[in-house]
Every structure is written in C-alpha cells, then in structure tokens.
Amino acid sequence: MLREGDKNKDKSPGKVTPIAPYRDNLEEEKPVRAPVKGSLDELLVHMHRVRETIPVNRQLREELKLRLAELQDGRETTGFHDATGTAGENKTGFHVRYLLWLVPAVLLLAVLCWMWWSVTAPKTLEAGTTKEIRSFWLEDRPLEFVCTPQMQGVWVIRNGQLLFLNRYGNNTGSVKPSGEWSFTELAMTRTGDKLALVRQDERGREEIIAAKLPFSLPEDSAVETLEKVLSRAEVTVKAGPGEGLSGIAWSPDGKVLAYTISVSGDAQKIYLLGEEDEAPVCVGPGKHPSWSPDGSRLVVERAGDKGQSELWLTGPGNGKEIFLGEGGCPVWSAQGYLAFIKVNTTERVLTYQPDGSPLFSIRQLQDEIRTLNLKDVSSFIQEEDRSLLPGDSLLLAPETGPGADELNWLRSLELEGVREPRTLLLNRLNNYDNLNFSPDGKSLLAARRSGGTVTLLKVDLQERLVKGGEKL
Amino acid sequence: MKPEAEYENKAGTSFEELYDRQFDAVNRYLRYRIRSSWDADDLTATVFLKALEHFHQYRGEAPVVVWLFRIAHNCYVDYLRGRREKVFPEEKMLLYNNFPSGPEEELLREEEVHQLRKMLWHLTRSQRDVVSLRYAGELKFSQIAMVLGKSESAVRMIHHRALKSLRANFFIIEERGESVARG
Numbered sequence: 286m287l288r289e290g291d292k293n294k295d296k297s298p299g300k301v302t303p304i305a306p307y308r309d310n311l312e313e314e315k316p317v318r319a320p321v322k323g324s325l326d327e328l329l330v331h332m333h334r335v336r337e338t339i340p341v342n343r344q345l346r347e348e349l350k351l352r353l354a355e356l357q358d359g360r361e362t363t364g365f366h367d368a369t370g371t372a373g374e375n376k377t378g379f380h381v382r383y384l385l386w387l388v389p390a391v392l393l394l395a396v397l398c399w400m401w402w403s404v405t406a407p408k409t410l411e412a413g414t415t416k417e418i419r420s421f422w423l424e425d426r427p428l429e430f431v432c433t434p435q436m437q438g439v440w441v442i443r444n445g446q447l448l449f450l451n452r453y454g455n456n457t458g459s460v461k462p463s464g465e466w467s468f469t470e471l472a473m474t475r476t477g478d479k480l481a482l483v484r485q486d487e488r489g490r491e492e493i494i495a496a497k498l499p500f501s502l503p504e505d506s507a508v509e510t511l512e513k514v515l516s517r518a519e520v521t522v523k524a525g526p527g528e529g530l531s532g533i534a535w536s537p538d539g540k541v542l543a544y545t546i547s548v549s550g551d552a553q554k555i556y557l558l559g560e561e562d563e564a565p566v567c568v569g570p571g572k573h574p575s576w577s578p579d580g581s582r583l584v585v586e587r588a589g590d591k592g593q594s595e596l597w598l599t600g601p602g603n604g605k606e607i608f609l610g611e612g613g614c615p616v617w618s619a620q621g622y623l624a625f626i627k628v629n630t631t632e633r634v635l636t637y638q639p640d641g642s643p644l645f646s647i648r649q650l651q652d653e654i655r656t657l658n659l660k661d662v663s664s665f666i667q668e669e670d671r672s673l674l675p676g677d678s679l680l681l682a683p684e685t686g687p688g689a690d691e692l693n694w695l696r697s698l699e700l701e702g703v704r705e706p707r708t709l710l711l712n713r714l715n716n717y718d719n720l721n722f723s724p725d726g727k728s729l730l731a732a733r734r735s736g737g738t739v740t741l742l743k744v745d746l747q748e749r750l751v752k753g754g755e756k757l
Numbered sequence: 758m759k760p761e762a763e764y765e766n767k768a769g770t771s772f773e774e775l776y777d778r779q780f781d782a783v784n785r786y787l788r789y790r791i792r793s794s795w796d797a798d799d800l801t802a803t804v805f806l807k808a809l810e811h812f813h814q815y816r817g818e819a820p821v822v823v824w825l826f827r828i829a830h831n832c833y834v835d836y837l838r839g840r841r842e843k844v845f846p847e848e849k850m851l852l853y854n855n856f857p858s859g860p861e862e863e864l865l866r867e868e869e870v871h872q873l874r875k876m877l878w879h880l881t882r883s884q885r886d887v888v889s890l891r892y893a894g895e896l897k898f899s900q901i902a903m904v905l906g907k908s909e910s911a912v913r914m915i916h917h918r919a920l921k922s923l924r925a926n927f928f929i930i931e932e933r934g935e936s937v938a939r940g
Contacts, residue, residue: 328924332892339788339893341781345798350776352802353809357772 406750409678410622410656413745418730419454420740427718428732428739429470434477434724439741442468447482449507454741458508460515470531473498474539475619475724481542482515483530491530493522493544521558522565532573536580537619541601543574543583555585557601568600575617577659584615584623584659596625610677612655614719620726620748621660624680626717627653632708635695642706645698647691649711654681654720654731654744678751681731681744683715772812775821776805782822782894783829789893790833790885800836804829823903826894830886830904876926884919887912 421428421443429442438457441448445467447460462468462484469491470483481495496518499510522544524530532545532555540560547553553572556565568574571585582598589595594613599606612625628650634643657677694709716734723730729744770778783804787797807828815824877885883905890901898916902909 328920328927332888332923336785336789336892339785341784341788342794342798342801345784345801346780349780349802349805350773353772353776353805356806356809 403750408658408748409751410624410658410680411747411749412680413747415681415745416743417454418452418741418743419450420738423734423737423739426469428741429719430721430730430732430741431471431473432721432723432728432730433473434475439730440471440473441741442471445469445485447471447511450741460508460511463516470533472533472535472542474535475537476539477724479535479539480514481521481533481535482518483533483544490526491524491528492520493530493533493542494518495521495542522556534574534576536576537578538580541580543568543576545572545574547572555583555599566601569606571597571599573614575615575623577617578619578621584609584617586613586615586625594628596623609657612677614717616720616722616729617659618722618726619724621658622722622726623657623659624720624722624729625655625657626720627655627677628713629653635691638706644704645695645707645709647694647709647711649714651683651714652717653679653683654717654729656680680729680746770821772809775808775825779822779825780805783825786826786829786889786894787833790889791836796836800829800832804832807832819903820900822896823900826890826896826900826904829894830890876923879926880919880922883907883915884922887915888919888923891916 418439419441421441424443426442431440432438433440438452439450439454441450443459445462447462447468448456449458449460451457462482465487466484467486468482469485472481473479478498478500479495480498481493483491483493485491494515496514498514521542522530524546527549529547530544531547532543534543535541536543542558543555544558545553545555553570555568555571555574557568558565568583569585571587573586574583575585576583581601583600585597585599587595587597589611593611596609596612596615597606598609609623612627615623615625617623629652630648630650632646632648634646636644638644655677690711691709698707718732718734718739720732721730722728727746729746731742731744733740733742780801784798784801787800787804788794791797791800804825808825811828815821819827877888880888886905887901890896890904891898894901896904898912899909901907902912905912907915
C-alpha cells in the first residue's frame with residue numbers, strides 16, 4: 286500500500302516507473318539521486334543492491350571456458366561430460382548421425398557387391414526358345430551357313446550356290462558361282478564387311494576367294510550387287526593337288542583368315558593368312574578354327590588318340606597349346622562363350638531283373654551342344670592349369686524317349702523268350718553338323734541332320750549365373 | 758574456442774563472444790534464483806554446454822541472448838522439477854536459512870537480500886520469472902517475453918503487478934523494522 290504522502294512526492298503517483306532510467310543513470314555514472322523513503326525507487330535500489338551482492342563465480346567462468354574450448358576442438362573430457370549429463374546426449378547424436386550415413390553406405394555397398402558379383406560371377410548360357418528355320422535335303426557336305434549382322438538373315442551354301450534366307454527362313458535370292466565353280470564353304474566377318482568363300486571346280490580343285498562387301502546390301506538388288514562383288518573377288522588361297530580347303534574363319538578385326546588344308550582327307554592343318562602378301566602361317570594340326578573375341582587365340586578341333594574329337598586352345602604366335610576337352614565344331618562368340626558339339630553315350634534301362642540288375646537296356650550315342658565360358662582365359666593359359674578352366678554346361682540335348690525301334694526290339698525279345706541281359710545299340714542321335722553364333726551373341730544357329738534332311742535351328746540364348754558347371 | 762563460420766553468421770557472434778558477454782548474466786540469474794550457489798554454478802555449466810551443443814541449430818529467429826536465456830530458464834525449470842521430486846519445493850528452499858552456503862552466501866545474508874527473498878516468495882511463479890530475468894539477467898521486456906514465450910505487453914503487466922506487490926511488502930517490512938528499532 287502506498288501512503289498518500291509518498292504519492293504526492295512522486296511525479297507520477299501510483300505509476301510503476303521502468304527501471305531503464307535508473308540503469309541509464311547507473312551506466313553513465315551519473316550521481317544517483319537518493320531514493321525517497323517509501324517510493325518505488327527505494328525498492329528498485331534495494332533490488333539492484335541484491336543483484337550486486339550476488340557474485341559471479343570467476344573461477345567457474347575460466348574453467349568452463351577451457352572445457353568448452355576443449356569440447357569444441359574435439360578433445361572430450363569424460364568426467365566433465367558425465368558430470369553434466371551431456372556425454373550421453375552427444376553419444377546419441379553421434380550414433381544417430383553415423384547411423385544415417387551407415388544405412389545408405391551399407392545399401393551402396395550391397396549394390397556395388399551385387400554389381401561386382403553379376404560381372405565377375407561364373408555364368409553360363411541357357412537355351413531359350415528353339416526354332417526350326419529351314420529344312421533341306423541332305424547333301425554330302427555339311428550344311429554351311431553364316432548369320433548376317435544384326436541377324437537380318439542367314440546365308441547358306443546349298444547345291445554349290447549361295448542362298449539368302451531371311452530371318453523367317455524364306456528364300457530371298459541366290460548367287461551362282463561363275464563358270465565351272467561351286468561354293469562349298471563361306472565365312473563373314475563380324476561386322477559383315479568381308480566375305481570369304483571356298484569354291485571347287487569340276488576337277489575338285491579348291492580355292493578361297495575373298496571380297497569386301499558394301500556397307501549395306503539392298504534387299505531387292507542384293508543378288509546383283511553380290512554377283513558384281515564376287516566377280517571382282519580375288520583368289521587368296523589355292524589348294525594344291527589332293528588338298529582340300531575348309532573351316533575358313535575371319536579374325537574379329539577381319540584382317541586374318543584362318544583356314545584348314547586337308548591332305549587326302551586325313552592330315553589337317555590350320556593356316557593363317559594375313560591381309561598383306563605374306564606367306565600363310567601354319568598353327569598346327571586341326572580343323573574348324575574359331576577365333577577368340579580379341580583375336581589372340583584360336584580354338585581348334587583335333588583328333589585324339591582314339592579318334593575322338595578334342596578341343597585345343599592354340600596360337601597364333603608361339604602361344605601355349607592347351608587341351609580344353611572333348612568336343613568338335615567349336616565356335617567362339619564375341620561375348621566369350623565357346624559352343625561346341627560333344628558326343629555322349631547314354632544308356633537307358635528298359636526292364637530290370639528280379640535282383641535289380643538291368644535286363645534290357647539301350648545304349649545310344651547322341652550329340653549335345655555344350656558351352657564353355659572362356660571370357661577370362663588368361664589365368665589358366667598362364668598357369669597351364671586345367672583346374673582353373675570353368676566347367677562346361679549343356680545347352681541343347683536331343684529328346685530321348687522310347688521310340689519305335691525300342692518297342693519292336695522289346696517285342697521281339699519277348700517273343701524269343703530271352704531272359705538274359707541284352708543291350709540295344711542305337712544309331713547316333715541328332716547329328717549336329719555345324720554351329721554359328723549370331724553377331725550379337727544372342728542366338729546360336731545349328732545344323733542338325735535327321736533322316737534324309739538337315740534342319741537349320743535357331744536357339745535363343747540367355748546368360749545366367751551358376752555356382753559351377755560340369756567339368757569336361 | 759573456434760566456432761565455425763556458419764555459426765557466427767547465424768548468431769551474429771561467435772560462441773566465445775557470447776560466452777564472454779553473457780556468462781556473468783546467466784550465472785548471476787541462476788544464483789539469484791537458486792539459493793545453493795553450487796547448484797547454480799552446475800546449472801550454469803549445463804546451460805553453456807547445451808548452448809555449445811546446439812549453437813549450430815540457432816536459426817536467428819530471436820536475439821542470441823534470448824536464445825541463451827531460454828536455455829537457462831528451461832534448465833532452471835528442469836532443476837526445480839528435479840528438486841520437487843526430492844521433496845524440496847522451491848518455496849521451502851527459498852526460506853531455508855540453515856541451508857549450507859558458500860563464502861558468497863555470507864554476503865547474501867545481508868538484511869536487504871533477505872528481505873527481498875522473502876518478498877519474492879509472495880510473488881507468483883510468473884512474476885518471479887519476470888523479476889529474476891529483469892533484475893538478475895538484465896534482459897529487456899521484449900527479450901523476457903521471448904524467453905518466457907509471452908507477449909511483451911503481458912510481461913510488462915506481470916512486471917507491473919510484481920513491483921506493486923513487492924513495493925507493498927517491502928514497505929510493510931520496512932515499517933516493522935523501524936518500529937522494532939524504536940522499541
């Protein structure tokens with residue numbers, strides 16, 4: 286309660302004056318007027334005096350400053366933190382911050398690992414849809430064919446002529462060789478800019494001609510254009526008397542032509558012919574040469590000790606020769622897969638004896654198309670260790686089921702009352718003649734003999750990851 | 758202390774400058790409000806540690822001194838809450854005369870300080886907050902408003918009523934003291 290006398294003494298009785306003028310006076314060190322007894326000024330002076338009597342802890346001020354400086358510099362003082370309770374908070378913040386970084390880092394690492402795995406993991410080819418493109422009557426020679434770039438069509442040698450088939454197997458034209466010649470084999474570079482043909486005259490002399498192809502062959506005038514090109518083709522190799530030419534293959538860069546010369550149908554040697562006028566270089570025995578994607582190595586087919594077909598990795602140059610396994614007709618895709626034909630013996634048991642042993646069984650030789658991933662051959666070439674070689678895997682096998690021959694044989698055995706074990710040897714099944722990858726490596730073309738016909742097959746290919754394959 | 762440049766930009770000052778300028782005010786404010794000078798000093802350290810930890814989060818919406826005192830006030834409220842759980846209400850603490858004290862506390866035992874603390878006891882919580890921030894923290898009304906999350910006019914009204922109450926109690930105590938002295 287304010288007294289009346291006090292009110293009269295104050296300039297603004299009953300009004301609480303702000304402290305600012307008082308503080309201003311204090312800061313400017315103006316003489317403070319003595320507070321009037323019982324006025325608000327007296328109270329403010331009193332409160333100010335209280336404030337002034339509260340000392341500041343100077344020691345704390347200096348120590349805390351040092352502590353804070355240490356914290357800011359990252360030099361943590363455990364005891365100090367624990368005492369103030371901020372250590373836990375800092376630790377939590379640290380964990381949260383690092384967790385925020387850790388989660389995307391782990392995800393990124395997983396993605397990188399997956400990418401690395403998908404690139405380096407062993408892969409194999411898997412057969413997708415198989416489609417018959419075209420069937421022909423069987424001839425003495427195997428069906429020879431090449432895929433044109435981008436799989437626009439297939440060029441086939443039939444009846445000594447070069448036959449053009451579109452992707453659906455329809456005949457779009459044919460080129461006849463000039464004069465007495467007939468074509469027997471052909472090879473095209475991966476880019477489709479060069480063509481090599483083996484031709485044979487009526488007397489059996491063979492030679493290889495090579496020609497550069499135009500950038501694109503118009504569909505309506507492809508025959509005329511190619512006839513003109515082939516009329517100007519130069520003869521690159523002439524076979525000697527009694528020699529045969531086969532297995533021609535362009536190197537990936539189209540500069541070297543590999544071919545096989547067979548003498549009297551027995552000894553077969555592979556030669557390489559360069560672009561310039563150099564003498565052909567022999568790289569050893571074998572046939573069906575196929576170039577590696579980089580053009581540094583060749584896979585060839587050779588005859589083994591027992592006459593079986595074997596695959597060898599060889600030259601050019603003085604490269605080491607490495608035995609890859611049994612198989613024939615190798616083709617090496619631009620993607621690094623080697624496809625080849627392997628003959629396997631299958632045995633099926635039709636009936637069993639009471640003791641569980643086979644009674645009547647069938648044994649049959651059958652061709653299988655198998656693939657081998659040779660994307661990275663350098664390691665086992667250097668080490669000469671076949672254990673480093675990846676296992677091959679089955680791509681295409683014939684369907685084996687009981688046929689008319691088996692049923693007839695069983696019937697005859699029943700009629701004869703035979704009760705001892707018997708085995709029926711059947712003819713070789715699915716005689717694959719030739720293989721060829723499409724330039725993009727997404728499909729494989731194969732010629733399969735069956736009965737009196739040979740069928741051109743197109744097999745779609747898919748890459749898949751594997752843990753391992755069957756060893757050769 | 759070497760605060761990062763971005764902190765300096767937001768606060769308009771470095772943490773070191775803030776510390777140098779405001780340590781006394783914060784320490785005094787807490788000592789003003791808390792009878793135990795040891796607790797007040799611990800709380801002062803906590804305030805500046807929190808301030809350092811969150812200095813990079815300061816967005817500059819309010820003056821940096823307001824931001825600092827908001828931390829101090831919240832620390833004080835937390836402190837009271839903790840003490841209350843230990844059956845030591847703020848009011849009782851203020852009135853305890855036999856509370857252990859340091860050397861500084863001897864000075865506070867002067868009659869005037871004692872009187873003011875008694876008078877503060879008669880104020881409401883918000884009035885005590887305003888008076889403490891005003892006279893111990895030396896904040897402006899606008900800054901007190903921001904610290905307490907009230908409007909400036911509301912703070913001025915609370916301050917006005919607090920002073921009226923203090924003045925009434927102050928002169929009652931004065932008159933009693935004089936009559937006792939005249940005997």
